[in-house]
Amino acid sequence: MSDNDFRLKGSVVTTVLLEVKSPNLEQIELGLKEKIAQVPQFFNQAPLIIDISQCSLSLAQFQGLISLCRELGLAVIGWRAADDAIPAWRQDCQLPLLPNANSRQINIKSETPAPAKDPHVVIKTVVEEREVSQPTKMITKPVRSGQQIYSSGDLVVLSQVSAGAEVLAEGNIHIYGALRGRALAGVKGDTSARIFCKNMEAELVAIAGNFMLSDALQKIIWKDAAQVLLVDETLEIASL
Amino acid sequence: MAKIIVVTSGKGGVGKTTSSAAIGTGLAMKGHKTVLIDFDVGLRNLDLIMGCERRVVYDFVNVINKEATLSQALIKDKRTKDLYILPASQTRDKDALTPEGVEEVLNELSKDFEYIVCDSPAGIERGAQMALYFADVAIVTTNPEVSSVRDSDRILGILQSKSRRAEQGLSPIEEHLLVTRYNPERVSEGEMLSVADVEEILAIPLLGVIPESEAVLKASNQGTPVILDTQAVAGQAYADAVERLLGEQRPLRFTDVQKKGFFKRLLGG
Numbered sequence: 001m002s003d004n005d006f007r008l009k010g011s012v013v014t015t016v017l018l019e020v021k022s023p024n025l026e027q028i029e030l031g032l033k034e035k036i037a038q039v040p041q042f043f044n045q046a047p048l049i050i051d052i053s054q055c056s057l058s059l060a061q062f063q064g065l066i067s068l069c070r071e072l073g074l075a076v077i078g079w080r081a082a083d084d085a086i087p088a089w090r091q092d093c094q095l096p097l098l099p100n101a102n103s104r105q106i107n108i109k110s111e112t113p114a115p116a117k118d119p120h121v122v123i124k125t126v127v128e129e130r131e132v133s134q135p136t137k138m139i140t141k142p143v144r145s146g147q148q149i150y151s152s153g154d155l156v157v158l159s160q161v162s163a164g165a166e167v168l169a170e171g172n173i174h175i176y177g178a179l180r181g182r183a184l185a186g187v188k189g190d191t192s193a194r195i196f197c198k199n200m201e202a203e204l205v206a207i208a209g210n211f212m213l214s215d216a217l218q219k220i221i222w223k224d225a226a227q228v229l230l231v232d233e234t235l236e237i238a239s240l
Numbered sequence: 241m242a243k244i245i246v247v248t249s250g251k252g253g254v255g256k257t258t259s260s261a262a263i264g265t266g267l268a269m270k271g272h273k274t275v276l277i278d279f280d281v282g283l284r285n286l287d288l289i290m291g292c293e294r295r296v297v298y299d300f301v302n303v304i305n306k307e308a309t310l311s312q313a314l315i316k317d318k319r320t321k322d323l324y325i326l327p328a329s330q331t332r333d334k335d336a337l338t339p340e341g342v343e344e345v346l347n348e349l350s351k352d353f354e355y356i357v358c359d360s361p362a363g364i365e366r367g368a369q370m371a372l373y374f375a376d377v378a379i380v381t382t383n384p385e386v387s388s389v390r391d392s393d394r395i396l397g398i399l400q401s402k403s404r405r406a407e408q409g410l411s412p413i414e415e416h417l418l419v420t421r422y423n424p425e426r427v428s429e430g431e432m433l434s435v436a437d438v439e440e441i442l443a444i445p446l447l448g449v450i451p452e453s454e455a456v457l458k459a460s461n462q463g464t465p466v467i468l469d470t471q472a473v474a475g476q477a478y479a480d481a482v483e484r485l486l487g488e489q490r491p492l493r494f495t496d497v498q499k500k501g502f503f504k505r506l507l508g509g
Contacts, residue, residue, distance in 0.1 A: 143397075144397025178440075
């Protein structure tokens with residue numbers, strides 16, 4: 001039972017997206033060379049995704065494009081095609097087909113032909129910020145005085161949190177027992193985080209750094225089910 | 241293999257040694273070969289409560305340091321068959337207890353005894369951690385007042401994180417709550433936490449409630465475990481606790497206010 005050997009995590013990598021607009025490889029090569037010459041360091045072994053959603057290519061053309069990119073020092077890591085026009089050779093190209101970034105850009109095909117000076121190649125740097133969900137930490141036993149529990153996601157405690165104990169989470173905190181210690185949700189600044197507990201007897205509750213002590217809590221909800229949320233930088237204690 | 245029971249509390253003065261002596265004696269009276277170990281190195285008390293202070297020649301630390309054998313250090317109880325005491329050293333400090341040394345002694349005792357009762361010192365430092373590290377069963381002694389309850393809660397956290405069973409991922413230590421110095425009159429007047437309050441805060445099963453009793457102080461001063469005083473309510477309550485520890489069902493006694501009889505009231509008793 002050791003998790004020390006490896007860890008699986010989500011990660012966001014900045015990649016270069018090559019949107020192909022015509023199957024003309026010679027033109028693409030010329031255009032690419034020109035772009036690379038401007039900032040060669042940037043393109044050296046840059047991870048590249050080939051997007052053929054705006055132009056259909058044959059397998060031979062596509063493979064030609066891949067080898068062209070590799071010759072130019074780009075690291076092709078995958079490709080994309082329009083969801084409704086995935087080519088039949090998708091299994092044969094030895095490269096992963098990546099999902100399209102959701103609703104990033106709507107291309108309305110113009111009726112007029114593109115002006116001749118339009119480059120055939122558009123190079124864009126796309127930073128994909130996908131929210132990678134952190135795992136929920138589950139505690140089944142009482143959190144005793146002096147203990148501290150931290151979760152990088154949500155925290156679920158199926159028992160009580162004793163006086164003198166502290167539970168912290170970057171996300172929400174759910175306590176299916178009495179909360180007699182301290183609970184701090186959204187510790188990395190998530191103002192939408194909340195604290196839920198079956199029995200509010202906390203020493204302190206805090207969301208994204210805004211805290212309230214037991215004296216104040218006793219005047220609102222005490223020894224009853226409650227949730228704590230942040231509304232306009234003010235803590236609100238509501239019954240559940 | 242012997243069952244290792246630690247009597248612990250976090251807070252001092254709640255009745256750990258009294259409870260260790262009573263429970264150890266109770267187990268031996270039931271015919272289980274039992275040894276009581278005093279882990280309170282430097283503040284030796286168990287020998288006094290057991291009335292064997294004059295017979296201490298070698299102690300626990302001597303055995304760990306191989307200055308004496310176990311059989312030289314073990315004191316046989318004169319009143320109860322099957323009961324032995326391993327006293328603490330009064331001249332050393334808790335650093336004399338090494339995990340390897342303690343383990344060796346416990347392994348040796350495990351061969352001969354059914355129960356090893358470890359009387360823990362107060363606190364959460366080395367001495368207390370050594371006493372609970374090898375335990376299979378913990379009896380958490382708590383007085384019905386807030387600071388004692390909080391310290392017991394702390395010690396429960398340590399049982400769950402710093403014991404051998406926790407570190408090796410074995411089944412967790414069996415936890416029992418023993419409420420001592422309970423005074424139903426003061427509870428009814430709101431001066432003391434009730435058993436229900438303590439149970440709710442600590443959330444572990446209740447082993448017994450020992451009422452506050454003058455017999456306890458008297459027994460301590462005489463060097464007799466209070467469980468031998470079958471007239472005293474405290475002695476009877478300990479006997480009940482031992483039965484429950486052995487898996488028997490016993491109704492809870494001495495937790496309600498005793499109604500004074502007409503004559504008692506008349507005579508101001």
